[in-house]
Amino acid sequence: MKNKLFASIPSIVFGALIAIAPHTFAYVCKVEKMPMACHWTAQAEIGVGALIAVLGVIALFVAPQIRIGLNIAAVLGALLAIAVPTVLIGVCPGAMMHCHMVTRPTLIVLGVLTIVFSAIAIWLDSRPAKRV
């Protein structure tokens, strides 16, 4: 039960945060005339975050071996969540812009935390079962 919760709850929480952060507390620039890169990053992160959260939900109902696979997928999803604001789409280049100063680091930190917790979950699930 402990391993199951560890393999699912962090993914659900961090996935949800990745999806909602760019639209709420770590907001991106407002669209005025033309949507900027940060706007598309925010849109893409809804999908990436939702994917990680759904993987976490599925992990609640499956066997440990499948949970390992789901957490490997969550790690890859988190790498994507980091790559979207840094490499693939990016944010506004101005260093003092909110999306540059807050949104991008927030997504990087959430991505790193997802990777760390998923890696721990993989390690917990891959240990041999305790002898009675």
Added chain:
Amino acid sequence: MSPHISLAGLPLENLRRKPFRTASLITVVAILSVAFFGGSMLAMNLNKGLTSMEERLGADLMVVPQTTESKAEALLTDGTPNTFYFTNDIESKVAKADGIAQITSQTYISSLAAACCAEKLQIIGFDPQTDFVIEPWVASQYDKTLGDGEMVAGANVNVSTDGTIELYGKTWPVVAQLASTGTSLDNSVFVNKATVPQMVAASAKVAKRVMPQEYASKAVSSVLIKVQDGYDAHTVADNIAKLDPQLASVGFVYPGGVTASTKTSLNTMLSYMLVFVVVLWVMGLIVMLAVFSSSVNERKKEFASLRIMGATRGMLISIVIREALITGLAGGVIGVAAASLIVFPFSGYIGKQMQLPYLQVGIGSILGMALVALVFAVLTAAVASLFVAFRLGRPEAYLTLREGE
């Protein structure tokens, strides 16, 4: 086949078999390390920002229009862009005062938000012939004379890939971009005085004109003065005020004083931070002492059994200390990693919120401080365990084992 546990692997096995106790101890050390490493990095970055600000303030005295002193001070520290200027020729009048070694003037204009997705910029017009504040700094990164219509951009200015910037609907070439200073100068662009009227004309085409056209070629926002040796900036300010009744009402800013007041607020903040870290550390040490004591107390029979199996008192002490060292190291690594996740990615945001010059220190200093934080975490855990370790093995092993029967 049962797993073989050697004496060397015993501390790790003990920690693994008591996951809750181990996790609690690691959490305590991690919290201490976050406070120590995070606090130290903030202090180092603030100090570097202050040093950088001192290097950028080459003038002893600034003469600014009446009631604009705070705007001029904000320009030196970390403020929002502003437009202010004298409406008469002030520089030649001020130059007559006693005690002036060097004099130059600058014009400050606040831009509209530059192009898309950028914040307002401070445009600083300076005279490359007389300037002694910005020119030496610009010269360190751009060795030619700044031409009319050309710009030098601060570190945070968003320069497009073709080396231009769009301001007031016009594209301006950027000939150099300066290194970060941690002050609002990073959000500024520097132009020569002849470019200022071009900017004013451009502003009139896209929005409200930033200043009337008749002032565009002669507007001066501040006169910067380097005083002669033996003169004090305040004395020179008095001399200026006495020159002309018109000059009696101008504002004076003392960059040295701005640095001193920034240093004072920085020191106050650092001392609060230090007290907080020390209090947290002492509390952490007490908590760890309590946990180690209770743990050793409840493991008396375990240690007595080890004694009967032939372990010496030194071996028992070594087991307890090694358990503490592993806990300290794990907590230290987690703490440094957690603090790094906040301090480095959010460096720009922290600097903006603090309203103080904030400049990230180099990788060498960061690694050095991380190492110090780790050593500190390990030592704290070791010290906490040492207090209880020496109580081990004192009672007779046989009596301890039979206790309670």
